Amino acid sequence: MSRAIRTVPGRTDHVVVVGAGLAGLSAALHLLGAGRRVTVVERAAVPGGRAGRLDRAGYRFDTGPTVFTMPDLADEAFAAVGDSLRDRVELIPLHPAYRACFADGGELAVHTGAEAMEAEVERFAGPAEAAGYRRLRGWLERLHRVQMRRFIDANFDSPLQLLTPDLARLAALGGFGRLDARIGHFLRDERLRRVFSFQSLYAGVPPARALAAYAVIAYMDTVAGVFFPRGGMHALPRAMADAAADAGADFRYGHDVTRLERSGSRITAVVTSHGRIPCDAVVLTPDLPVSYRLLGRRPRRPLRLRHAPSAVVLHAGTDRTWPRLGHHTLSFGHAWKGTFDELTRTGSLMTDPSLLITRPTATDPALAPEGKHLHYILAPCPNTDIGPTAAAWSDLAPRYRDTVLAELDRRGLAGIAAAVEEECLVTPADWHGQGHAAGTPFSAAHTFAQTGPFRPRNLVRGTDNAVLAGCGTTPGVGVPTVLISGKLAAARVTGPPSRPGPRPRTRTGSAGGGRP
Incomplete structure (x- = not known):
């Protein structure tokens, strides 16, 4: 994110974040860390958005995502206000990360540790497949290194910004081939190939048609580690809301946003079911149709999403x-x-x-x-x-x-x-x-024409001071990428972070319950 990017012009002292889901909470923490005054409005009574909680007869159901990978991305949001994810949430590493059960009766424990997984693959499918797994793991690690900084954790203003040395490196890694074929380059066992390619379903593209670059999701699931927050996945947004409130954010729960007030090309206030909140900028995290309806405009695209x-x-x-x-x-x-x-x-x-x-x-x-x-x-x-x-x-x-x-x-x-x-x-x-x-929580599919600079932008033409965050915009679907989307939205308001040392934590209140 070192390159120059477009940012919101004019005053940005007070930012209203619409939605206290993971994207909104990430944006709020990064904005607070950059010295902005932040108000978060949320229609529900608690934070979390899709990562919600349902309590029924002593059962505590997480209503959203159940798989948590790449916790350092969440910790980056806490660190923006001098806080720490691990101070707030006990993370339990899962060993194995998954258990895969196949129709032929075979079972595979999917470990994220290299030695444990290599031994399991050898038990399951023999030494040749174990050697293929070693090569696949190395490829996934290289793929992640190439993609994260330039293609995932990055704002785009033009497709021309793809033209970096990392694009050539991604091509050299086979990232523009097909996912299924690329995984098959390392593994012959069709069952093993499923374990490293099923993730593309949630990106909305079958492995036979998905770009091999999307194997970066398999890296998150099968290499980087899978964790579970004690208290359930909802403990993560609870902790983020607590950290944001302690850093000075004003949370307005039970406030349904009804419209945005404008003066020319700027949003001047967010109007909710409880009143009017003047603002200098707004971050919108609802699904794209809702955000576009509030803005009164949607971007022109040559093809329907x-x-x-x-x-x-x-x-x-x-x-x-x-x-x-x-x-x-x-x-x-x-x-x-x-x-x-x-x-x-x-x-x-x-x-x-x-x-x-x-x-x-x-x-x-x-x-x-x-x-x-x-x-x-x-x-x-x-x-x-x-x-x-x-x-x-x-x-x-x-x-x-x-x-x-x-x-x-x-x-x-x-x-x-x-x-x-x-x-x-x-x-x-x-x-x-x-x-x-389209009745899906997984938003726009990650086809080539809907990825990177071709995905719906987090800046909307015709509105100077509104930024989008969430799975429908940059960089896309999944807990890690949604957390990044909040960071990228904040950077549109504040400019790229200067990465100062963590500032002292000041406690001014609590949001949405105690620490998990």
Whole structure:
């Protein structure tokens, strides 16, 4: 971020951040660290946004992301105000990071430590594949080094800013080839290739069509380490809000933003359900359709945005668990390429599903009543642009829930439907109701035409002092990139950080509850 970038002109003393999700909280901390006065408005009663919390009969469900990688990116936001992530949150490293279960009965523990994973791959698929894994790991590390500074943690004003020596290095690494083929260059076992390529689904592109550069997501999942905050993923936004409040941020919970006041090309105030807040600049973190509606304008694009697949999520509190489940378990069906066709082309529900099951009580039993367990079951599904509409999900949801549980029963989780005591089912209709385009929480797909400088910009033409943050804008989808988006949005207001030493922490209050 050392190159010159466009910044908000004029006064920026007081910034209103709309939304207390991870992007908004990251922006708030970076703005505070740069000396700005910050007001955060949030329609919910607590911070977190999509990383929310549902408490029901002693079960504490995280309603958003369940996988936490690259904690140093979160710590960078805390450090902006002289604080520390690890002072606020106990992070528990997950060993293994995942357990992968395959339709042929094979099981693989996915370790992020090199020696442990090499030994596991050799046990699972033999010494030749273990050697391929060693080469793959080295490639992923080089890919991450090349991409992070220039292509991920970077604001773009023009595609010409891609023309750096790192672009040539990325090309030399094969980053512009296809992900599936590149992973296959290192690994022949089709099951292993799935473990290092399934992540592209959440970027909205099948591995056979995704750029190999997107393997950087696999780096985060399989090399950098996977962690769990004690108290659940919601502990992260809680801690960020507490740190921001202690650094002087003014939080307004239960304030729904109704409109933005303008004077010419500048936003002069944010109007909420509780009144008017004058401002010098605004950071908008809602999904793109909501932000564009508030701004009264949207950017011109030659092609309509394509959106990632959506997901059905069942949050289940159960009276038992199953030994084969790790903290995170990938349950793969026989189908693979056909599954991606269903999710991204034909708009059909998966006929042979691949599922993510997260059991947070494996690491933190206090998240459920004594002797009980939490299970988060995520089934990817088509978004509402190409699949069932939001209205259709009202009838489809209970049937699909039963279908997924029956499939898990067949895969070894015997009696899972009868074990459910408390539950919350989330479908594309719910995402649609929350304002997410195409009924997906994963926003715009990471096609080449929607990545880097081609992704919707965080500056909007025709408005001088509004900046966007969140998964719909730069750099994209996922907890690490959303945290970066808040940092990049703050840099549009303040200019790139000068990286001073941490300033002393001053405690002036608390936001959204005590420290986890």
